[in-house]
Amino acid sequence: METAGIAIDLPRMDEQIADLAKVIDNAQELAFAAIGHEVNLGSPKQLQTVLFDELELPKTKKIKSGYTTDAASLKNLLEKTGHEFLVQLMAHRESSKLRQMLESLKKSVTEDGRIHTTYAQNVAATAGSPPTTPTCRTSPSAARKAVASAASLWSATATSACCPRTTHRSKCGSWRTFRAMPA
Secondary structure, X not given: XXXXXXXXXXXXXXXXXXXXXXXXXXXXXXXXXXXXXXOOOOOHHHHHHHHHHHOOOOOOOEEOOEEOOOHHHHHHXXXXXXXXXXXXXXXXXXXXXXXXXXXXXXXXXXXXXXXXXXXOOOOOOOOOOOEOOOOHHHOHHHHHHHHHHOOOOOOOOHHHHEEXXXXXXXXXXXXXXOOOOOO
């Protein structure tokens, strides 16, 4: 993986980033419609005002600056209330996180169209070696979760832009198979 790298289908990755931008914009507009005005969806203070003062939703865990608006608390609140604003807020957050991941991976693509990771082979005390640079292998789980929430727009997994030449066996013994792409 260090020398061969992982081939990246940049046009496909660009499509996915553009699709995510549409999901993010749509979720933002629907969130604003659910409360009747615009807010900064990235501001915990503004979210606290909307959730607990305006919408009068059940309060989450008390923190120094008010009530928590972390992902776990909001997911729990969504399960309790099913409020449309929370549905769209979660879709916005997850899609934004995935877009950021893809943009970060895109910056790691070298001139040969591949991501070459570097393993710290004398650092890990386990059977595997941890990568010290971004890889497609480090993000599929989070990517799949975000894609599932944006399934209405996407039909493929976010890892479809990552295309190693062959199937390989990692040092820890598990098989990693990706869709092959001509080099």
